[in-house]
Amino acid sequence: GIRAAHCHDVFSAQMARAHNDSNVLTMGSRVVGPGLAETIVEAYLEGKFQGGRHQRRVDKITKLEE
8 A cells, every 4th residue: 555754854754664664755845945855855765664663553554454
């Protein structure tokens, strides 16, 4: 399923990937300028899901989709 994250800074992008296994990134065009947007996208794409205790949350979301 889709797990979207609305990110306005690098930290939120990193945590969206690491803790929620987010697979869609959204940003507000009036909030995030082009330079920051590029940095956020790079951080998001480089991020990896940590699993562990965060996997339970993703499993709950997946179960709701069934």
